[in-house]
Amino acid sequence: MTSVLYDVPGPKAIARNRIIGVLTVVVVAALLGLLIWRLAESGQFSAYKWQAFGYSRIWEQFGIATLRTLAAFALSALGALALGFILAIGRMSNHAWVRWPFIAIVEVLRAVPVLIMMMLIYYGLPVVGVKLDSYWAVVIALVAYNGSVLAEVLRAGIESLPRGQAEAGYAVGLRKAGVMRLVLLPQAIRAMLPVIIAQLVVTLKDTALGFIITYPELLYFAKQLGSNAVLGSPLIPSALVAGAIYISMCLLLSLAAVKAEKRLRSSPRVHKAPGAGAPLLEGTETELIVTQKRG
Amino acid sequence: MDVLFDYPNYWVDALVGTLVLFFAGGGIALVLGTIIGAMRVSPVPIARGVGTVYVNVIRNTPLTLIFFFFAFGAPLLVDFRVDFLTLGIWALGIYTATYVAETLRSGINTVPVGQAEAARAIGLPFTKVMSLVVLPQAARSVIPPMMSVLIALLKNTTVAAGFSVFNLGSIRATMSEKGENQMVTLLWVMFIFVVMVLLLAWLQRVLENRWRVAR
Numbered sequence: 001m002t003s004v005l006y007d008v009p010g011p012k013a014i015a016r017n018r019i020i021g022v023l024t025v026v027v028v029a030a031l032l033g034l035l036i037w038r039l040a041e042s043g044q045f046s047a048y049k050w051q052a053f054g055y056s057r058i059w060e061q062f063g064i065a066t067l068r069t070l071a072a073f074a075l076s077a078l079g080a081l082a083l084g085f086i087l088a089i090g091r092m093s094n095h096a097w098v099r100w101p102f103i104a105i106v107e108v109l110r111a112v113p114v115l116i117m118m119m120l121i122y123y124g125l126p127v128v129g130v131k132l133d134s135y136w137a138v139v140i141a142l143v144a145y146n147g148s149v150l151a152e153v154l155r156a157g158i159e160s161l162p163r164g165q166a167e168a169g170y171a172v173g174l175r176k177a178g179v180m181r182l183v184l185l186p187q188a189i190r191a192m193l194p195v196i197i198a199q200l201v202v203t204l205k206d207t208a209l210g211f212i213i214t215y216p217e218l219l220y221f222a223k224q225l226g227s228n229a230v231l232g233s234p235l236i237p238s239a240l241v242a243g244a245i246y247i248s249m250c251l252l253l254s255l256a257a258v259k260a261e262k263r264l265r266s267s268p269r270v271h272k273a274p275g276a277g278a279p280l281l282e283g284t285e286t287e288l289i290v291t292q293k294r295g
Numbered sequence: 296m297d298v299l300f301d302y303p304n305y306w307v308d309a310l311v312g313t314l315v316l317f318f319a320g321g322g323i324a325l326v327l328g329t330i331i332g333a334m335r336v337s338p339v340p341i342a343r344g345v346g347t348v349y350v351n352v353i354r355n356t357p358l359t360l361i362f363f364f365f366a367f368g369a370p371l372l373v374d375f376r377v378d379f380l381t382l383g384i385w386a387l388g389i390y391t392a393t394y395v396a397e398t399l400r401s402g403i404n405t406v407p408v409g410q411a412e413a414a415r416a417i418g419l420p421f422t423k424v425m426s427l428v429v430l431p432q433a434a435r436s437v438i439p440p441m442m443s444v445l446i447a448l449l450k451n452t453t454v455a456a457g458f459s460v461f462n463l464g465s466i467r468a469t470m471s472e473k474g475e476n477q478m479v480t481l482l483w484v485m486f487i488f489v490v491m492v493l494l495l496a497w498l499q500r501v502l503e504n505r506w507r508v509a510r
Contacts, residue, residue, distance in 0.1 A: 005403065005429065006338045007415060013338070021341040024334070028345050038372040111492035112485045113450035115457075119467055120485065124478035201355070208357030212457035219359055226367070236368045243360055250355035 044236045052231040053241070065221035066245055072135060072207045072217060076142035077200050083147025088154035089180065109148035115209050117141035122213045134215035138207060146203045153195050157188030193264065197257035201250050208246070218242050298470060298479045305469055310487070312462035315380070316387060316452040321445060323388025328395025335400050346396065354393045358454050362386045366458035383455040387448065394444045402437030403429065435506045442499035446492055463487060 009017060039045060052058050090102035109117075122137035132140075161184060169179035189196070211219040222242035226235030299306060334346035353361070365386040366379060406429050414428040456464030463484050470480040 005336055005411065005425070006421070009338060017339045020337070021339045024339065024342045024345055035372075042372050044371070107493075108485075108489055111450075111489040113453040113464070113488060115453045115464055116481060116484055116488065119464075120478070120481045123467060123471070124481045127476055127478040205355075205357040208359035209454065211359050211363075212454070219357070219363060223363070223367075236364075236371060239360070239363055239368055243356060243364075246357055246360060247352060247355045251351070254351075254355060 039236070048232045049234045050237050052225060052228070052234050053237065058225065061221060061225075062218075062241065062245070065216065065218045066249075068135075068215070069204075069207050069210075069217040070249075072138045072142070072210060072215065073204045075139050076146065076203050076207070079139065079143035080146035080150055080199075080203060081196075083143055084150025084154055087148060087151030088158070091151060091155055092158065094176075106148045106151055109144050110152070112145070114141050114145045114206050115212060117144055118209060118213050134210065134213055137213055138210040138215050138217075141209075142203055142206055145206075146199055149199055149202075150196060153192050153199065154185075154188055157192035157195075158184045160191065161187055190264065190267075194257045194261040197253060197260060201253045201257070204250055204253060205246070218245060298475050299483055301475075302470070302473070305466060308461060309463045309466040312380075312455075312460060313449075313452050313464075316383060316455055316460065316462060317445075317449050319384040320387030320391060320452070321448055323384065324391035324395050324444075324448065327388060327392035329399065331392055332396035332399035332403075335396060336403055350393045350396055353390060354397075356390075358386070358390050358451055359457065361390050362454055362458045379455075379459040383458060383460040386458075387451060387455070390451070391444065391448045394447070395441070398437055398440045398444055399433075402433040402440075405436045406432045438506055439499055439503045442495060442502065446495050446499075449491060449495065450488065 006013075043049060087102060087106050090098060091106060093099045093102070118137050118141040121132055121140050122134055125132060165183055165187065166179050169183040174182065207217060208219045210217045211223065214220065219242055222238040223235075225231070225238040227233055331346050331349055334342040335350070337343060337346075362383065365382040369382055370377060410428055410432065411424055414424045419427065452462055453464030455462055456468075466484060467477055467480050471477050
């Protein structure tokens, strides 16, 4: 195997790599050992700290909390996808008076931290008489933020397509909407599918921000359970369990992204994703002719 | 206007808190991320494996949960007292390091293999291959996404507000105690973030234009 960085190792390099490998193992083992030693020393592995997890009621509540996380994620993901389409199309409008407001909206929504948006909805809006549930604060903030990011992703996907695609669409008599719906969007979505799914993983992770504005999701329940003195305040155990649930949910989604990317790479129908080698000639034939005439 | 100008001290403290989190967390993220990124492209399989596990586990954990571990969990594990600011900086640094590592890795991957092979063919040793051929090219394609990682870090500093670190994210609670208008407070916070992010985005564009890959 050869990579950009190193050649196929010879005997000297193999010996050196072995030493580096052993060193890595030693350092990682030392760090993990330190962590586990401290965990054991402070009694985090004692049965007393884990007694809560012997009750089926606790697991039931973990399940409900996970469902609350998923409920916020599902609606946010759908909403973000819908908003992403609207913002992307608005942003690419040919009319400046449509385009500029959309550009401003996308830029502002992308620049504001999600948590601040959630706070604005949950704590800010009641000032003007709009009282929303924490669930809606989480969902609306996630839709607004991820929608604006997805809009940029879709736009990048459409702009990475060869210009000839749109021109061919117009040439066969399609209108703007038809070119977008039948020619550009299907290709852009295909090319950007891994990025879109990766953004959905971000959405799923960001539902945990609901914890800070008291939406009773998974992390909120972990905190509640962790401060339950009757059960021995199992803060670290419950955080570990919540972490395992989060990681497995996100890993499943990430796996889907990796799969999509692999399928894309082997599919001949997809225009190569941006960055996969710059085209030699930027414009199309038509544009070339136009520029030649002008010159 | 009163929310901003009646309490200048709080706003300055909040801004300083955010900037301290940003720079210190960013410093840890860059150092740790470079180490992890180097591990992920190293010829040693074990180092690659450790890097991959680190990136996959941390990247699939919500930042709020990492803060949770650091702010509530870590003090239970050590005998000495650690302040929340230090814990918050580490949480941000460890989380952002995964994004730094991935950015570096994909930057190195954009350099065509032929470049390094050509360098080796003319007899350059490993250090020269890296310093003269690979890294200068990789750095150019790394800078724009790295700035995006830093912009994300700047926005993520607000999460520390939920974990007793005073910053722009927590000024709402302070103003609420003083009976000020929370809506106006939060709109000001939004405004400050938009300005800071636009500043970083402008820097990103300048660097991008200066170091555009000429290939």
